[in-house]
Amino acid sequence: MFADLPLTALRSFESAARRLSFKAAAEELHVTPTAISHQVRQLEAWLGTPLFERRARGVALTGEGRRLFDAVHGALLDIVHRVDSLRPQRSVGSLTVTTTASFAALWLIPRIGRFYQQHPELSVRIDTGAQVVDLNLDAGVDVAIRYGGTPPSGLVRHGGLRERFGVYGASDRIERLAADPAPTLIGVAWGDSTLYPCSWAAWCERAGVAWLGPDTVVRDYDEEHYAMHAAGAGQGLVLASSIVVAGSVARGLLAPVRPDITVPGETYHVLTVPGRERHPPVRAFLRWLDAEMRAL
Template structure:
């Protein structure tokens, strides 16, 4: 009698001895295990936003890093996903097909993650907030929200970089920028006109000058926020010739945080360009005075409430949004 064939005591999953009905599932599981998820995220963002630079801004990477991730994916597939052109990139046919499927998959995963996160910590609300807004506007008012929501704990995450709402780093965010964040619900917190402010004693001294006019600020100590040309914007709105502004130079210290600019102005160290959200309380308390309240400039920057659509369905997030917008409506502009 012929010997029976030997059986592998530890057959490889999905091998010849696997249940034929399970072989497609096992093959799919192997494919999933090999998916380069970071590269797929980079590719999907580049496809959705129309370029590597825009995707880099959304993902917090450099354009070169996004390009490398996309190349890694193309090398793994042995296919071109983008056609490189002089003005940017264009999806190939296979790239468009993969981008559509990947976007749907990642979007579904993000929504499921947010729903799970909402169930795991229903009593904690994490708010990502720009540091200056946190210090000068939100901190003095957050007690009112907690009083209205006594069963809710609030964590304020005040960092300069934007928290990733899709990844669940925060439930809702208060961001500084121009409001151009795709894929999110973005609500402006009102206009932020620029106007010079100073401590009362300095303002009173300036107003005694016979030449008290916008141009007289050129020979004063001006406090600057490093990231924006807020003084240049205001001088243009005031009709002061830019050659005069340029010739005057910075005329004072430059700060990396706008909170420090306002604090220096309150201490009488110079004149600052103020925005309502950062100076309203100091003006109301008499710590700062507007020098030319009728001359205001708009540089297009401001604060925004930002959330995902799924996140806003959470009662705690919706309650914070409603409270915040009601408080914002009370502010003098």
């Protein structure tokens, strides 16, 4: 049944497809780039279809290459997990989660202690790098919690959180609002998003306040947790996600301004590559994460 499968070529292909580099695959498998290229060409000839587009700077997967990578990567991942489970001395279970710095700081990390109480034998590494990780190409990341947009094709979605935006401030700052018709506003300056400016305008319109104008003082921060710390220190009013502000409200650091007025935001999607959810540490984390999100 499996006698004709080119296993060496499939392994070489998986590494090259995940890294999008024959050189990187060669380093990973301790062979030469020429050997990787030879194995890939043999596999393409065996299948009768190209798997990569050769470009001046590296390679890219074709549609057929992407479909084959999804299948091979998932199968190899299952084999690794099964073999690890059979070892007499198994390594400590661990997983890596990638998400935004704000979601990690304001939502995930304050709650992660409850996960460790349930699973003290597991370890979670949280990656908040600015670069979006391609789960299909980076086998070192198990779960992604992505903000907004449509999840990429080829990934499995395991639920998520839908946010709404409201305005918050320190309690003493809110008490002075009646005497301050033009309060300082705090937001987040995302270079690739108009969400905050549009949401500020929508909130002010619904609340019937004229806070946005040519003389309005607006202070933007690169990350939501910076903006909320500034608001908590009484420096102004912050437009904040209901998800990431929940902890600050619960601790009394921030209070809502006109809690009846909110505007829609985006969704935090929980994603894995197909098959990764069967890995025991990942399965445990996803179950815990789903329970935490449903409790909100």
